Amino acid sequence: MCRDREWIEKSLVTGRMASQERLTGDVYRIRIEGDFLEDFTREAKPGQFVNVYMKDKSTLLPRPVSICRIQSGQLELVYRVVGKGTREMAGYHSGDAIRLSSPLGNGFDLRGCQSGSALLVGGGVGIPPLLQLAGELNHRGIRTMAVLGFQKEPFLVQEMEKICDKVLVATEDGSLGFAGNVIQLIDKQGQQEGLVADQVFSCGPKPMLKALADLCRERELPLQVSLEERMGCGYGACVGCAVDIKRDGKIQRKAVCKDGPVFWAEEVFWHAE
Amino acid sequence: MQNKNRELDLTVDLAGIWLKNPITTASGTFSPRDSGKFYDLNQLGAMITKGIALEPWEGNPSPRIAETYGGMLNAVGLQNPGVEAYIREELPYLEQFAPPVIANVVGRTVEDYCRVAEALDDTSVAMLEVNISCPNVKAGGIGFGTEPAMAALVTREVKRISSKPVLIKLSPNVTDITEIARAVESEGADGISLINTLLGMSIDARRAKILLANGTGGLSGPAIKPVALRMVYQVCQAVQIPVLGLGGISTGEDAAEFLMAGASAISVGTAALVNPLAPVEILQELKEFMMEMEYRTIAEMRQAFQERNNG
Numbered sequence: 390m391c392r393d394r395e396w397i398e399k400s401l402v403t404g405r406m407a408s409q410e411r412l413t414g415d416v417y418r419i420r421i422e423g424d425f426l427e428d429f430t431r432e433a434k435p436g437q438f439v440n441v442y443m444k445d446k447s448t449l450l451p452r453p454v455s456i457c458r459i460q461s462g463q464l465e466l467v468y469r470v471v472g473k474g475t476r477e478m479a480g481y482h483s484g485d486a487i488r489l490s491s492p493l494g495n496g497f498d499l500r501g502c503q504s505g506s507a508l509l510v511g512g513g514v515g516i517p518p519l520l521q522l523a524g525e526l527n528h529r530g531i532r533t534m535a536v537l538g539f540q541k542e543p544f545l546v547q548e549m550e551k552i553c554d555k556v557l558v559a560t561e562d563g564s565l566g567f568a569g570n571v572i573q574l575i576d577k578q579g580q581q582e583g584l585v586a587d588q589v590f591s592c593g594p595k596p597m598l599k600a601l602a603d604l605c606r607e608r609e610l611p612l613q614v615s616l617e618e619r620m621g622c623g624y625g626a627c628v629g630c631a632v633d634i635k636r637d638g639k640i641q642r643k644a645v646c647k648d649g650p651v652f653w654a655e656e657v658f659w660h661a662e
Numbered sequence: 663m664q665n666k667n668r669e670l671d672l673t674v675d676l677a678g679i680w681l682k683n684p685i686t687t688a689s690g691t692f693s694p695r696d697s698g699k700f701y702d703l704n705q706l707g708a709m710i711t712k713g714i715a716l717e718p719w720e721g722n723p724s725p726r727i728a729e730t731y732g733g734m735l736n737a738v739g740l741q742n743p744g745v746e747a748y749i750r751e752e753l754p755y756l757e758q759f760a761p762p763v764i765a766n767v768v769g770r771t772v773e774d775y776c777r778v779a780e781a782l783d784d785t786s787v788a789m790l791e792v793n794i795s796c797p798n799v800k801a802g803g804i805g806f807g808t809e810p811a812m813a814a815l816v817t818r819e820v821k822r823i824s825s826k827p828v829l830i831k832l833s834p835n836v837t838d839i840t841e842i843a844r845a846v847e848s849e850g851a852d853g854i855s856l857i858n859t860l861l862g863m864s865i866d867a868r869r870a871k872i873l874l875a876n877g878t879g880g881l882s883g884p885a886i887k888p889v890a891l892r893m894v895y896q897v898c899q900a901v902q903i904p905v906l907g908l909g910g911i912s913t914g915e916d917a918a919e920f921l922m923a924g925a926s927a928i929s930v931g932t933a934a935l936v937n938p939l940a941p942v943e944i945l946q947e948l949k950e951f952m953m954e955m956e957y958r959t960i961a962e963m964r965q966a967f968q969e970r971n972n973g
Contacts, residue, residue, distance in 0.1 A: 399699040401939060442937065447732045449883050449936050490938070619725040621736065622935035625696035628741050629727035642720050642741055647696060660723075 399491040399624070400425075401442065406485040407463055412544040415470040416514065417479050420463040421487055430459050434496030435522035436592075436615055436651045439466070440623040441478060442488035448474050453623050453646065455592070455615070456492060457517035457545075458524065464489075467517040467545065493623055494650050497522055497590055497613050499529075506532035508586035508610075509553070510571055510601055512593025513538070516545050518615060522590055523552040534584055538571035538597065557582060572600040586610065595659075602654040612654035618645040633658035670949055671959045674707070676927045677827040677853035677904050679762055679788050681707035684921060684960060685945045688908050688931030689713055689766035689791065689831075690738065694756055700938040703759045705945060707927060711752065713768035713793050716777050718744040723875040728864040733885030733910075734932060735862050737876035740768050740793075745781045753785055762788035764829070772819050779824040790826050791906075792816060795833025795858040807833030807858070810845035817849040827852040829906060832897075834886075835861050839893045840900035847901045854897060855906035855929070857890045883932040884910045891923055898924025912940070914947025921960055922967035 404423035411417050433456055440451035452474040458465040470479050481487060507526050511519045516537055526533045534555040537546060541562045550556045558566030559574040567574040571593075575584060591601050592615035605612040621629030625647030634643045634656050643649065672683040686708040687697070693712070694703065703709060721741025728735040743751070748765070756763050765787045769775035779790055794816050795807030806812045817830050830846040832839060834857035843854055859880025864873040890909020898905050907925030911917055912933040920928045933940035957963040 397699060397702060399938070401700075401937065446884070448729065449732065449734055449932070450727075450729050451936070619727045621727045621734065622691075622938070624699070624938055626691055626693045626938070627727070627736065627935050628721065628738055629736060631721060631724045631726060631738075631741065633723075 399493075402489055402491070404464065404487045404489055406481050406483050406487055408483055409479070409481055412467065413542040416467065416544050417470065418457070418465060418467045419478065419481065419487075420465050421489070422463055426459065426462055426464055429464060429492060433459060433492040433521075435499070435525050436496035436518050437492040437494050438518075438623075438650065439464075439492060440490035441466070441474075442490075443474055443477055444488075445473070445477055448477065450474075450621060451490070451623055452478065453493070453620050455518035455650075456521055458521050458548075465517075467514065469514045490623065494646055495648070497615070497651050498653075499525065501611070502526060502529055502531055502588060504531065505587040506534070506585065508584060508589045509533065509535040510575070510589065510591040510593070510597075511535065511537050512571060512597045513540065515591070515593030515597075515615065515617075516549075518592050519590065520545060520548055520552070523549060527552050532586075534586065536571045536574055536584070538574070538593065539565075555582070555584075557584075571597060572604065575601075575604065589613070591615070591654075598654070598657075599659045602657065602659065605654060613651050614654045614657065615650045616645050616652060616657070617650065620646050622646070633660070669958075670952060672707075672949070672952075674927050674960055675904070676708070676906060677789065677829060679708070679827060681762070681927055683707040683945055683948075684925075684927040685917065685941055685948070686710050686764065686906065686927055686929045687934065687941055688929035689793065690736075690740075691931040691934045694752065694759075697934065697938060697941075701942045704761065705942050706759075706761045708762045708764050708788070709756060709759065710764040710766055710791055710929060711748070711756070712742055713740045713766045714742055714745050714748045714778060714782075715740065715768050715770075716745055716774045716781075718742065718747065719768075725873060725875055726879075728873045728879065730862070730864060730881065730883075731885065733881050733883035734935075735864055735874060735879035735881055736859070737874045737879035739876065742768070745778045749781065749785055753787070757786050764789045764791050766791045766793055766831070767820075768793045769816075772816055775816055776819050776823045779820045779826075779828075783824055783826065787826065789829060789852075790820070790824060791829040791831050791855055792820055793831045793858065795831055795835075807842065808836050810841050813842050814845040814849045817846040817851045821850040829853040829855045831858055832856040833858050834889060834893055834909075840896050843897040843901050847903050851903060853904040853906060853926070854901065855908065856897060857886070857893050857909045860886055860889065882910065883936075884912050886910045887912075887916060891919055894920055894925050895923040911944065912936070914944050914949070914951045917944055917948045918951055918963065922964055924964065
């Protein structure tokens with residue numbers, strides 16, 4: 390009765406926790422192993438996410454976590470503990486089972502990335518998906534620079550430095566790199582640091598994305614942003630995660646999980662916070 | 663004993679439509695193209711699609727979702743592309759699959775409901791499910807589902823227009839659910855589905871802020887199951903027409919409880935958001951449950967319940 394049809398392309402899988410480590414403060418990295426990674430490696434696009442399904446059944450909804458990297462037979466997820474679900478995740482130990490979905494959403498649009506240069510702008514836990522993206526751009530021979538912003542203690546900087554041609558760091562408290570945010574850094578030091586690029590990719594808090602969108606519009610740079618919203622299902626069934634997108638001359642409510650999470654910045658209708 | 667060798671028969675009759683099993687998808691939690699990426703939709707008893715209005719509805723601003731203990735609130739606001747787009751884009755896709763399509767219909771006026779029903783009359787849709795209850799649309803909804811006279815009026819007018827069997831989906835946000843159930847039965851409803859979501863709200867204490875942009879939302883999920891089960895049971899006692907039961911069903915045994923309470927079929931809603939495969943997993947669990955308990959048919963299972971509870 391249950392025939393395999395060509396359009397049945399997604400599934401839920403059970404992985405095994407290989408490791409859990411605290412990167413800084415309340416930011417953690419987990420590494421996951423499993424047979425399904427072969428498919429993930431082939432199919433996953435930078436900017437996609439997976440749903441992590443909770444063990445505590447009072448925590449009903451899956452937690453969407455962007456794919457940070459797939460390498461050496463391991464899926465890496467980096468997340469911040471912000472509530473009950475992520476607190477549960479922080480309690481997973483090596484060897485524990487972890488239930489995930491196939492990669493979901495659309496990744497970054499890399500059709501225009503055959504040559505030239507790219508600038509990646511990340512803020513806090515928006516940085517993880519940029520690592521996978523940097524790897525892909527690097528693989529394509531694109532000169533890649535990254536500007537990473539943190540409230541205080543940085544993370545994933547070394548990993549980015551290994552892949553990118555240049556990495557600049559901004560911290561709000563000035564503990565490392567530029568004292569301030571990434572927009573101020575690009576404004577003040579962009580020219581002397583040679584931050585010129587054909588394409589800009591970003592993930593991070595909304596005010597940062599909005600400010601970057603303004604900057605890129607001024608400089609006529611194509612910008613793709615990965616957005617976040619409270620999600621229900623994560624696969625397009627409930628349309629719980631709506632974002633206003635300007636398309637065909639009108640504003641349309643699109644689902645971040647299915648139509649995004651990556652959108653062209655010029656299409657995003659930025660509401661005043 | 664011998665029961666074990668008898669083949670399971672899960673077929674049910676829902677208001678004159680034959681379903682090969684009692685599992686359907688609850689409106690608003692099922693997107694054929696997206697849900698169908700996870701399992702073969704042919705396994706379903708019926709496919710109930712998202713609420714369709716006469717014109718496109720843009721729904722509410724975000725945040726639209728709030729998780730609660732064992733449940734969730736939604737204030738999606740019935741975002742939908744309108745009946746024209748539904749007929750043009752959704753139905754041809756659904757027609758590839760064998761299970762009957764039950765189109766959920768929403769409206770802000772009686773005329774809205776009627777015109778959607780009219781537009782769907784010449785299509786492959788097998789049945790209508792009229793949502794008179796959704797609590798998260800400020801503009802209407804709530805009035806129809808909470809007043810017997812209004813519920814009766816919508817039922818009468820839609821029945822007059824439509825040649826399809828019509829289910830009326832009731833709101834649980836009423837004092838006496840049986841009063842509304844009797845009102846729609848008396849106006850010719852072919853069946854009743856219940857329950858829709860319970861009105862609730864959520865506050866983010868750390869930000870001292872109401873969480874949903876809409877203020878209130880509809881509560882669904884396992885947290886509401888006992889309320890849903892009680893209402894399904896009461897309505898099944900009160901009316902003669904078939905009942906489609908839903909509200910927090912997450913396992914095969916949950917489904918069995920609703921079927922025992924008198925539901926002809928059930929819908930899986932929030933569980934499918936929690937696990938995209940829930941409808942087919944619940945179907946499998948229901949089969950296993952029935953085999954274990956040695957029930958061959960849904961009717962046999964319901965009869966056992968009635969005999970032990972003074973029928």
